[in-house]
Amino acid sequence: MPHTAPDPPVLCVFPTPAELVDGLAHFIIKAQKESVEKKGRFTIALSGGSLPKQLSGLINNPAVKWDKWHVFYADERVVPLDHEDSNHALCVRELFSKVTPGVPREQIHTIDPDLLDDLEELSDAYEKELIQEFAMKDSARFPVFDLILLGIGPDGHTCSLFPGHELLSEEDRWVAYIEDSPKPPPKRITFTYPVLNHAARVAFVASGAGKQDTLHTVLDEPEQGLPASRVRPAHPGHLYWFVDQAAAEKVQYPRTPFKL
Numbered sequence: 001m002p003h004t005a006p007d008p009p010v011l012c013v014f015p016t017p018a019e020l021v022d023g024l025a026h027f028i029i030k031a032q033k034e035s036v037e038k039k040g041r042f043t044i045a046l047s048g049g050s051l052p053k054q055l056s057g058l059i060n061n062p063a064v065k066w067d068k069w070h071v072f073y074a075d076e077r078v079v080p081l082d083h084e085d086s087n088h089a090l091c092v093r094e095l096f097s098k099v100t101p102g103v104p105r106e107q108i109h110t111i112d113p114d115l116l117d118d119l120e121e122l123s124d125a126y127e128k129e130l131i132q133e134f135a136m137k138d139s140a141r142f143p144v145f146d147l148i149l150l151g152i153g154p155d156g157h158t159c160s161l162f163p164g165h166e167l168l169s170e171e172d173r174w175v176a177y178i179e180d181s182p183k184p185p186p187k188r189i190t191f192t193y194p195v196l197n198h199a200a201r202v203a204f205v206a207s208g209a210g211k212q213d214t215l216h217t218v219l220d221e222p223e224q225g226l227p228a229s230r231v232r233p234a235h236p237g238h239l240y241w242f243v244d245q246a247a248a249e250k251v252q253y254p255r256t257p258f259k260l
């Protein structure tokens with residue numbers, strides 16, 4: 001089979017953070033609609049950090065079919081589910097607790113809080129949840145998420161894939177663990193590139209002047225190989241960057257007008 005190169009990233013720049021939030025909500029709802037029409041469900045992976053707050057355009061939006069959502073976390077800190085460092089707790093606080101009726105709890109896939117002392121078992125168990133959601137329903141070799149939403153740290157990390165870490169070359173596992181994260185807390189689990197790079201859509205979201213230098217390196221100098229630059233979903237998957245003007249100030253990469 002001829003190998004088709006990944007599509008180039010699509011960069012959408014919004015004048016203000018508020019317009020970014022609106023545009024992102026519109027994009028997510030469009031992806032949800034297409035997925036629900038095709039398969040009756042919407043599989044989405046969320047990140048922690050600054051991402052959950054950027055989802056506020058979904059709250060009180062009647063177009064969101066929360067009951068169709070099947071949610072995973074692209075990475076998670078190995079802490080109790082109600083801990084202040086937990087990405088799940090953050091998403092509950094910023095999003096899920098603000099919508100009723102929301103996503104049925106059994107469709108929000110969290111890490112197993114009984115396995116926090118055994119990282120190997122914890123990441124295996126989360127990988128099994130992916131297998132149940134995807135391999136069993138779609139008979140797929142890889143999980144093909146309808147949408148994965150990612151953030152980017154100042155060092156170019158995304159999920160819990162950090163620069164120079166051995167996990168960047170993981171080719172087999174779908175979910176891996178890390179015990180030495182340079183950003184606290186040190187213990188985390190994370191999706192690997194085999195998951196990120198088989199999604200139907202991956203969207204990075206970045207806002208604010210603090211992201212300028214990182215965005216410039218990731219988009220204009222991908223050959224530097226920062227973790228976020230290595231996210232390149234295989235054809236026919238698509239990669240999007242949703243950013244505001246403040247974050248995009250130093251980026252030379254061509255912009256694509258966002259169409260509502």
Ligand SMILES: O=C1O[C@H](COP(=O)(O)O)[C@@H](O)[C@H](O)[C@H]1O
Binds near residue numbers: 076153158159
């Ligand atoms: O530690 C993490 O950091 C990244 C980036 O966070 P941000 O606050 O700079 O947006 C985040 O995407 C990831 O989920 C989280 O665990």
